[in-house]
């Protein structure tokens with residue numbers, strides 16, 4: 001192909017990706033989701049899920065036992081296709097691993113007396129809210145994006161705007177059922193095999209295969225009363241955000257920084273008594289993208305600083321626009337006409353976007369786009385925002401507070417006492433002229449390490465193995481790896497998440 005043709009192709013792929021997305025990926029996403037909704041519903045009406053679970057776990061045990069009999073030639077990972085995982089990259093290690101089929105996609109039991117729900121690891125956040133919310137219950141932390149799986153959230157991490165109260169996703173899990181490298185099944189919780197229980201989070205499936213988990217339930221009301229606080233000036237923004245995060249009356253706290261000195265801090269509470277004229281069904285297909293709606297609150301003209309959002313609309317408020325990523329995929333996606341005509345098909349499935357992205361798209365995102373979540377003690381919030389501005393100048397920034405306790409494991413507060421942390425989510429095109437993926441990311445990683453912080457590992461990590469072990473506490477993890485003979489069974493976490501492990 002001539003150079004002119006190649007550059008024309010690249011131009012079209014980059015500037016007209018929306019054609020593929022709107023005419024193919026949106027309808028396909030709708031059909032795919034529709035199929036699974038019906039399939040789930042049938043399985044639950046038949047209440048077949050709980051009965052099948054034991055058989056499905058035995059099939060995993062059998063796969064592991066056969067792998068053992070054949071001499072444990074390759075290390076284990078799940079057979080979930082790499083294009084389906086909620087991260088920009090694909091796991092390269094799957095091609096050289098022994099893949100275990102983990103077909104565990106169901107909600108098993110809802111125990112309202114003891115207030116827990118038992119789910120299989122491939123259950124998604126969308127599935128769980130569909131099930132629980134109509135019953136008047138919820139899990140305390142509901143990570144955004146429908147397609148996040150419980151297994152991925154347990155083995156990696158999960159966060160949302162209730163995390164300042166309830167912690168990261170692993171803090172709401174009561175127990176895990178796992179198949180170990182020798183094919184045995186083990187249960188762990190705070191009171192049973194507790195060292196394994198605390199080692200599972202952030203272990204990325206390198207201690208065993210998760211087959212079920214019990215998650216705490218709390219009563220849910222049908223609306224969230226959401227207050228928008230427009231704040232100007234970085235000092236005031238940090239002060240207001242940290243104050244809101246520390247206020248126990250707030251059940252939900254979130255911030256969106258629209259520029260170095262302007263933000264909207266949002267505080268929310270459950271309610272069943274909405275003021276009718278202030279109900280905003282923000283999840284409706286024709287409604288503006290949530291972050292765009294929030295941005296308008298910066299304008300003093302928009303007086304309405306209190307709204308009532310239906311619960312599921314609130315939980316998935318960023319899903320339709322994939323936070324603010326959809327604007328780089330469908331630039332006119334927030335246009336009223338588009339929303340009215342095609343908004344009901346949004347969002348395109350992240351996995352389909354990943355499956356269909358060309359080398360050109362990938363290169364564009366690699367060199368001109370950042371997707372990172374850095375977890376920093378709240379006392380360093382001001383410094384971290386300035387660092388992000390100097391290093392990247394990407395806006396909006398997502399600010400999500402979370403309570404980080406002292407529990408042992410790879411991620412815990414490093415100050416000797418529980419403290420408030422903030423997830424600073426950076427998703428977008430850097431405006432700085434000297435952005436270089438590796439150099440800029442390593443600068444952010446160093447800032448995190450130097451300030452007792454962490455990096456979410458769905459994102460690219462350029463840390464060396466030594467820096468990685470410096471960021472994440474491997475003491476208990478190494479002990480369990482040895483105790484469970486994981487050395488020749490599962491790769492280490494670093495071998496699954498490092499930049500070299502993903503393509």
Ligand SMILES: Cc1cc2nc3c(=O)[nH]c(=O)nc-3n(C[C@H](O)[C@H](O)[C@H](O)COP(=O)(O)OP(=O)(O)OC[C@H]3O[C@@H](n4cnc5c(N)ncnc54)[C@H](O)[C@@H]3O)c2cc1C
Nearest residue numbers: 040041043044045047048049050107108109110127130131
């Ligand atoms: C455990 C469970 C899992 C579910 N998972 C999904 C899902 O993933 N996707 C989806 O679209 N809908 C799911 N549902 C929703 C279900 O299909 C109903 O729409 C929802 O439970 C509303 O309940 P109901 O009041 O109509 O009565 P029913 O659903 O008939 O439930 C009455 C009671 O029976 C028990 N029960 C019902 N179904 C199950 C089951 N499958 N397993 C165990 N106990 C059950 C529960 O205690 C429930 O409260 C689930 C429901 C339950 C209880």
Ligand SMILES: NC(=O)C1=CN([C@@H]2O[C@H](COP(=O)(O)OP(=O)(O)OC[C@H]3O[C@@H](n4cnc5c(N)ncnc54)[C@H](OP(=O)(O)O)[C@@H]3O)[C@@H](O)[C@H]2O)C=CC1
Nearest residue numbers: 077078085086121143149151152155156157158159205210
């Ligand atoms: N709001 C939020 O909190 C958000 C979080 N995220 C990120 O997305 C991630 C989840 O993505 P998702 O696609 O659901 O997960 P993935 O499929 O990406 O899985 C993440 C890791 O968990 C391992 N894993 C998953 N299921 C099992 C299991 N049953 N047994 C053993 N190991 C398992 C995978 O191992 P293997 O490679 O062997 O399959 C993989 O290493 C989270 O960790 C989080 O970092 C992204 C967006 C929002």
Ligand SMILES: CC(C)=CCC[C@@H](C)[C@H]1CC[C@H]2C3=C(CC[C@]12C)[C@@]1(C)CC[C@H](O)C[C@@H]1CC3
Nearest residue numbers: 086087088322323325350353354357371373427
């Ligand atoms: C809230 C937290 C903790 C994280 C949110 C992360 C998400 C914004 C990203 C996780 C995976 C990302 C992918 C994309 C956009 C941003 C995420 C959803 C793409 C859809 C961007 C376009 C590419 O072509 C494919 C990407 C797949 C992963």
